[in-house]
Every structure is written in structure tokens, then in C-alpha cells.
Amino acid sequence: MTEKAYDDIPGTFVFDADRSREGYWLNQFCISLRLQKNRDAFKADPEEYLSRFAMTEDQKQAVRDRAWNRLLELGGNIYYTSKLAAFDGIVFQDLAAIMSHMSRDDYRKMMVDGGRSIEGNRYKSEWEKK
Template sequence: MASKSKRVIPGTTIFDGDMARKGYALNKMCYSFNSEENRQAFLADREGYCARFGLNAEQTKAVLDLSVLAMLAAGGNAYFIAKLGGIYKLDMQDVGAQQTGMTKAEFQAKLVAAGKN
């Protein structure tokens, strides 16, 4: 495939065709988490559940580590990763804090500060 030069926005991944292809299995697994039965099946055997959806080693490790940045790098889409986060009762400030290396309180303070500028 001819390589296209892509515009880089720091700290931002555009979920384009390349990422959608790379992350398909991971996102398909996360899509299954719209069902409570599937969420429970995942919790009962996390590694086996990843294998059932054909996740590769990088994706499986990212899921087991619950590392959002690693899931994004492995082709995960934010909306689908959020369904996995929901299983662990992580809200968007937990997820934001994890990705930016802040505490949740620091991340929330950053959001509040954005309204005062």
C-alpha cells in the first residue's frame, strides 16, 4: 500500500481505515459488551474471552492491563474502549486521568480550568 503522509495532531489518534482494520477484533469484542451476559462472561475468563474474539498478543495484553493508551495504539476506538471501561466502572475522568498521567482530581481540575479561560 502506498504510504500517505498524515497530518499529526499531538496526543491524538484519528480512527481511520488503517486503525479500523488494525483494531477490528478488539473493537468487536468491546461491542459485545453491550450485553450484560457477555460482560459477565468476560469477567469470568478475560483471557479466554479475548481469544474467542481473535485478539492478538498486543491487544490482549492491553486489555488485561486495562491500558487505554495501549488499546488505542492497538487500534481500539474510544467509544468501544469505553464499553470495556464500563465493566470496571471507570468514568471518563478515570480514563482521562490514566491517559494523561494525572490523578483524577488533577484531571477534573484541568477540565474546570478550561471553563475559566
């Protein structure tokens, strides 16, 4: 993937055209879980179901590990990957807390209080200056 100016945003994987292409099959897998017959097939035999999608081994491993941030890094779209979380019984607010390495209550409080501070969170290059 070509390096882009927004790659310097810490903790953020921008879902752009490159990530969309990279994550096509991962996202097809995730969105397939919207149908009960597919959830049943995935639950019955996860490896067989994963084999139906031309994902990379890294993508498959991220699914197995439920490595939520890694899924985004590998081209997953948050709205599609949240289907996998829902499959596991994880509501979106809890998923966001997990991905932020926070408890549900701490995440909720942060959001009610206006979100994450921008200080030190605008660019990774800011970290090197401190």
C-alpha cells in the same frame, strides 16, 4: 500503516480507516461488553472470552494490562474501549484522567479551565526545536 501528517500530534492516535481496520476485533470485543451475558462470560473466564475474538496478541495483552492508551494505538476506538473501563467500574472522566496521567481533580480542573495548552502540544516536531 501509512505514515500520515497527523501522526505528528503528540499523545494522539487518530481513529482513521487504517486504525479502524487494525482494531476491528478489539472493538468488537469491547462493544460486546455492553451485554450482561458477555460481561459475565468475560468475568468468569477472561482468556476463554478473549479467544472468541481474532485480536492480535498485542491487543489481548493491552486488554489484560488495561493499557488504555495502548488500546487506542492498536486500533481501539475510545467509545468502545470505554466499555472495558466501565466493566472495571471506571467512569469516563476517570478514564480520561488516567489516560492523561493526571489525577481526577487535576484533569477536571484542566478541562474546566479550558483544556490542555496548545503550546508544545501541537506537533512532536516542536519538541525537537526547543
